Amino acid sequence: MKIAQGSTVELHFVIRLEDGSIAENTRNYPAPACLVLGDGSLTEGFEACLIGLEAGNKQSFTLPPEQAFGSANPDNVHYFERSRFNDGAPAEVGAIIAFSQPNGQEIPGIVRSVEGDSVTVDFNHPLAGQTINFDVEILKVS
Template identity: 30%
Template sequence: MQQAKKGDTVRVHYTGKLTTGEQFDSSAGREPLEFEVGAGMMIKGFDDAVVGMAIGDKKTINIPPNEAYGERNDQMVIDFPLSNFPDDMTPEIGMQLMMNNSAGQQFPVTITEVKEEVVVLDANHMLAGKELVFDIEMVEIDSKGLIIVP
């Protein structure tokens, strides 16, 4: 039976959870997730986990932060002057915004605190610093144009 390897395009169903059991993503009710193994399209731990899987295989994996979204970085939390917000915007905890860096690149931030003069913005990925648990089921393997289905 063919096993997924680097360079193959695979389709998988998955459910992503935190170690607390809280689900943060799933392909349930949607098309399977498609990606090229080893192309850097997925977090490292997920990418590595599908190597060697055959169609119909199911597994549960734990991915440490360094193979997922990295550790939290306190330097990515900034105080942003409340006076720089538009007058018609009321910042609230949990609100997600897009900011520009000095090179003009956009990146997402989340409001984590609203103080009298500043709003605390966190540019860390929401899953940074967390161990992730994925249930994965291999659905399809396309090895250089040869599609293998059950």
């Protein structure tokens, strides 16, 4: 059976950056990934790579930022006063902190810099702006 929209797919995947570093590898987990195409688990670009594949297929794809996690948006970088941070949410470069939105949902931000009383937080996806190498092994399609 070939993968199509609505298919349930069990797979292993590796996401590599252009420098060869691995951002994600499902073989490091106790079980392979399982998703339904179209459920929002993957971006449209990643899903398009899977369409037409079937169990036993192994493929490698290179996705530009626009098809992977998008381009970095400078409007998603915000500046906060250092006083808004505490031991539970430290103002330390590299810290990933959950920020509450007005609707109650939380969104993660990465502290990019701390200068005096100003903390720069980036709300872009951590892989935004990156070209991604996407290796997949399809285990099961239903």
